[in-house]
Each structure stands twice: as structure tokens, then as C-alpha cells.
Amino acid sequence: MxxxxxxxxxxxxxxxxxxxxxxxxxxxxxxxxxxxxxxxxxxxxxxxxxxxxxxxxxxxxxxxxxxxxxxxxxxxxxxxxxxxxxxxxxxTSLESLLKCEHKYWSRLAQREVIGNYIPRFTAFDPFDDRALSHIGEEGLCYPFFVKPIKSSGSRLGFRIDKPEDFTAAVKRLRDNIGLISGPFNYVLDQANLPRAVRDVDGGHCMAEEIIGGWQCTVEGYVYQGKVVPYGIVDSIRYPRVLSFFCYRYPSRLPASIQDKMRELTATIMPHIGYDNAAFNIEYFWDEVQNCIWLLEINARISQSHCDLFEKVDGISNQQVTVDLVLGKLPDMPSRHGEFAVAGKFFYRVFFVDAVVTRVPSEAEIAALQEEYPGTLIALQVEVGVQLSTVLEQDSYSFALAYIWMGADSDETLEDNYRRLADRLHFEFADIVEQEKRFTQH
Structure with a gap:
């Protein structure tokens, strides 16, 4: 062949x-x-x-x-x-992809078919000095969350509890939003956009009602119009802060909640015209109110989950993307992997800034990976780096290393990670501490 x-x-x-x-x-x-x-x-x-x-x-x-x-x-x-x-x-078509990635257009489309499962929202111009008043006029009260219409990772997302928070967030947004808004607007210019969306370009932001709870991601694809969710990954945060602690697969959500998320997924993806491509959708389950919230749709598989699927199911979910671009029905196995559960852990520090003066040596990393079979450690910083210059970080912490691990149970997985993390030795100079944020979006 x-x-x-x-x-x-x-x-x-x-x-x-x-x-x-x-x-x-x-x-x-x-x-x-x-x-x-x-x-x-x-x-x-x-x-x-x-x-x-x-x-x-x-x-x-x-x-x-x-x-x-x-x-x-x-x-x-x-x-x-x-x-x-x-x-x-x-x-998939450019317009269907933008209905995932343009956060305002995505919310408008979601509201048409699953309006009870999304937060209240509005768009605003961060360069408009009356933006905060506009947000209030739209019925959003403190606390709320702001983020760019298009961003990358968790950058430039902020929880707003009071006017001073909004002022600080807007300053950051004004200084940095142009890095993506310019190139994103070029893409928007290639698409057939409705007027309500064209007036809200990449230089705009979203304000949304705070949602939260048990966060997870539905990984799936659409093949010739059929929506297939093939795995749900839990997203676990550090206690009382915004930053991710780990991704865990398979999900431990109640089966009925997982089924409802699959149903919502099968409703929204055909509605936006998405076809013959992979996606993932992030959801919250608010256990107290027993309600599900759709956070956002991503028009791709999650690279962070590749190793998790490989460890548990026997093959990376990259298989889905390759099969689809070749016009084939994806062939994803289930539970054929070496481990019952797998996780990607984020080893973080919660500084405003610092300079890295020591990272684990190659020998130290190799010894840990050998001690815990199946483990992969990927450092994200090196000696001499100023943390504030590290790309793809959230607004409240810095991920120093990613650690992928597998185990036979959730308890063993987390215990092994904590023992491993205790032996990952980083050192810093010129540390600037920050107050932790005690809620999540």
C-alpha cells in the first residue's frame, strides 16, 4: 500500500x-x-x-x-x-469552527438550543471606559468572570469581585489582548459572519456569570453528521484556587450526569454545523444545585489527554484526528490500556513572580520515572527563567512541570504523585508572593 x-x-x-x-x-x-x-x-x-x-x-x-x-x-x-x-x-467549515472559538458567537449559538445550561453573558469592549456600567446594565452582578473573545489556554481570564478587580483586569487586557485579536480578526475576515458577531471582533471580551462545581471535559468527534463522545476526563483544581491540579481519566462523575453531558454534546455540535472533526467540550456539574453548565467548546482534541487515553484505553486520542482527516470512521479502543486510571498533574507555584535558580536534574527525573513505571515528567522552566516570561500560564500561578502517571486506582495515583512531587526540587530567587484567589470559574 x-x-x-x-x-x-x-x-x-x-x-x-x-x-x-x-x-x-x-x-x-x-x-x-x-x-x-x-x-x-x-x-x-x-x-x-x-x-x-x-x-x-x-x-x-x-x-x-x-x-x-x-x-x-x-x-x-x-x-x-x-x-x-x-x-x-x-x-469542518470555518464558520462551524468559529462557533466554537469565538466565545460570544459560541454562546449565542448555545443559547438557541441549550439555553438552560449556559451562564448569563455579555460582550464588552475593554477600551470602553463605560464597560463596567454596560455589564451592569446587562444584569450581571458581582462576582463575574471576564476573558477575551478569543484567547489561548487560561491566559487573561479574571474573576471580578469588586470594581478594583475589573480595573486591574482591564489594564492587563488592554496591554495584552492585541497579541491574539489582530491575527484572530484576520481569520474572522475570511468567514461569513452575522452582523451581531461581526461587530464583536477579537478585541472584545466576555463577561459571564460565575459558574463552578465539578469540572470535566467530554472528548468526542463528529463523523458524517453523527456525534460520538468517547471519553470524559475530570479536571481537578487546587483547593480554593483557580489553577488546575490534575486531569484524571476516566471520570468519576455519576453515570446520569455523564449521560446528560453526552446528550447536550449531541445537541449542540450538529446545531453549529460541526462535522468530520474532533472536539472537546468543558462542563461543570454543580452538585449542590444539581445543574450542568457548558463552559466552552474547543475545536480539537486535548493534547493534555493523549497520554491518559493511551494509558487507560490503549491508544492516544490522536487516533481520532488522524482517522478523521483521512475520511475514516475513528477506531478508538476502550479500556485496553495498561492502567485503570491515569492523570496529568500540574506542579505549580503561586507567586506573582520569581527567578528559577534550580530545576530537577536529568538524572533525578530519570530515577523518578523509573521508580514509577509509565510516568513522564516534562519540565516547563529552566534555570535563569523569570516566571512572568513563561508562556501559556493562567493568571494566578505558574506550572513548573507536567507529570503524567498511571495507576490501578484513584487513591494510588494521587498518593504516587504526592510522593513524587515531594522529590521534585526547584529553587527560586527574588520571589514575589501573591494572595491566592479562593473561588473558581
Whole structure:
């Protein structure tokens, strides 16, 4: 069989190794498009130039361009429909993708069919000095949450408890929102947008009613119009703060709640016209009020979950993306992995800022990975780094390392992580402490 050429935007060594372990991978050749450091290690996204360079590379390729894929959030996710359209490869439509990624348009679409499962919301211009008054006129009271119309990761998201919080958040937003709003607006210009959405471009923000509870993510795909949720991953936060402690798979939510989330998922995805592509949807279950809230839709698989599915189900959920871009019905196994439960842990510090003076050595990391089979430790900082310069961080903490682990039970998994974490030695200078935030969104 002739090998099929699959081009992956931002392909790095870590993902290439995983892709080459997928079912049928011997029949595929994976090629990188756009250097990984342009999408992983920067907050500068010249998206028009990136698209043109990607197109030039693909047109100069001496062979067939059978598929174009990606696993990253912005800018990769938003580039894919545009790039795929130029080469006639499979992708969901740009408009359906934007109904996931443009947070205001997404909420408008959600309100049409699952309005009881989303918070009250409004859009606002952070450069409008009357923005706070406008939010109040829309019926939102303290506390509420603000975030850009389009962001990446958890950057520039803030809980607002009082006017001073809003003032501080707006200052941060005004200083930084342009990093994504400019390139995102280029993408919006390529789409057929309703007037209500076109007037709310990437330079705008969302204010939303506070929602919370047990957070999880439904991983799924749509194939020829059929919605298939294939796994639910719990997202567990550090006690009384906004930052994630770990992702755990499989979910421990009650079966009835998981079923309802699957039902909501099967309602919203066809409504927005999403098809032949992977997605994940983040939900909350408020156990006290026994209500479910949809937080946001992401037009991709979660890279953070790849190892979890591999450990528990026997193969990375990257299988879903590869099958879909080749026009195949995805073939995901269930519970064929080495472990009963798996987690991705975030080793964090809650500083305003600091300078890293020591990180665990390669020998220390290797010893820990050997002691706990199946463990993978990925440092996110190095000696000499100022924490405030580290990309892709939330607004309240810094993740120093990601740790993926598997175990035969939840209790063993968490116990093993805590013992491992006690032996991860980082040191800092010039530490600036911050007051922790005691609620979550």
C-alpha cells in the first residue's frame, strides 16, 4: 500500500513519536508544517504569513497532500479550515469552527438550543471606559468572570469581585489582548459572519456569570453528521484556587450526569454545523444545585489527554484526528490500556513572580520515572527563567512541570504523585508572593 502523506501544523518530536505509534501508522508519512516553536514558544502569531508559507511548502511537496491536521489551540486550530480549503482536504467549515472559538458567537449559538445550561453573558469592549456600567446594565452582578473573545489556554481570564478587580483586569487586557485579536480578526475576515458577531471582533471580551462545581471535559468527534463522545476526563483544581491540579481519566462523575453531558454534546455540535472533526467540550456539574453548565467548546482534541487515553484505553486520542482527516470512521479502543486510571498533574507555584535558580536534574527525573513505571515528567522552566516570561500560564500561578502517571486506582495515583512531587526540587530567587484567589470559574 502506498503511504499517505499527513501534514501536521506545528509538529514537534513529542507528537511525532506518538503519531508513529497509532494504528495504521506504518501506512502514513507525517510531515511538519510551520516550525513548532512558531506555535508553541511564542505569543506572536503572523497568521496570514504563516498560512502563505504553509501553502507554499505544501505546493512544493513532491507527492500527494492527503490530509492536513493539528492538535493545538490558536493559531493552529483556526488555520486548519483555511489551509484545508486551499488543498481540498477534510476539515469542518470555518464558520462551524468559529462557533466554537469565538466565545460570544459560541454562546449565542448555545443559547438557541441549550439555553438552560449556559451562564448569563455579555460582550464588552475593554477600551470602553463605560464597560463596567454596560455589564451592569446587562444584569450581571458581582462576582463575574471576564476573558477575551478569543484567547489561548487560561491566559487573561479574571474573576471580578469588586470594581478594583475589573480595573486591574482591564489594564492587563488592554496591554495584552492585541497579541491574539489582530491575527484572530484576520481569520474572522475570511468567514461569513452575522452582523451581531461581526461587530464583536477579537478585541472584545466576555463577561459571564460565575459558574463552578465539578469540572470535566467530554472528548468526542463528529463523523458524517453523527456525534460520538468517547471519553470524559475530570479536571481537578487546587483547593480554593483557580489553577488546575490534575486531569484524571476516566471520570468519576455519576453515570446520569455523564449521560446528560453526552446528550447536550449531541445537541449542540450538529446545531453549529460541526462535522468530520474532533472536539472537546468543558462542563461543570454543580452538585449542590444539581445543574450542568457548558463552559466552552474547543475545536480539537486535548493534547493534555493523549497520554491518559493511551494509558487507560490503549491508544492516544490522536487516533481520532488522524482517522478523521483521512475520511475514516475513528477506531478508538476502550479500556485496553495498561492502567485503570491515569492523570496529568500540574506542579505549580503561586507567586506573582520569581527567578528559577534550580530545576530537577536529568538524572533525578530519570530515577523518578523509573521508580514509577509509565510516568513522564516534562519540565516547563529552566534555570535563569523569570516566571512572568513563561508562556501559556493562567493568571494566578505558574506550572513548573507536567507529570503524567498511571495507576490501578484513584487513591494510588494521587498518593504516587504526592510522593513524587515531594522529590521534585526547584529553587527560586527574588520571589514575589501573591494572595491566592479562593473561588473558581
Amino acid at each position: 502506498e503511504q499517505r502523506n499527513i501534514f501536521v501544523v506545528g509538529l514537534n518530536t513529542f507528537n511525532r513519536e506518538r503519531l508513529e505509534q497509532l494504528r495504521g501508522a506504518r501506512n502514513y508519512r507525517f510531515h511538519g508544517v510551520i516550525a513548532p516553536e512558531e506555535v508553541y514558544e511564542t505569543d506572536f502569531f503572523p497568521i496570514e504569513d504563516m498560512l502563505n508559507r504553509a501553502e507554499a511548502q505544501l505546493r512544493s511537496f513532491d507527492g500527494s497532500v492527503d490530509a492536513i491536521a493539528g492538535y493545538m489551540d490558536f493559531p493552529v486550530s483556526t488555520m486548519l479550515p483555511l489551509l484545508c480549503e486551499r488543498f481540498g482536504t477534510r476539515s
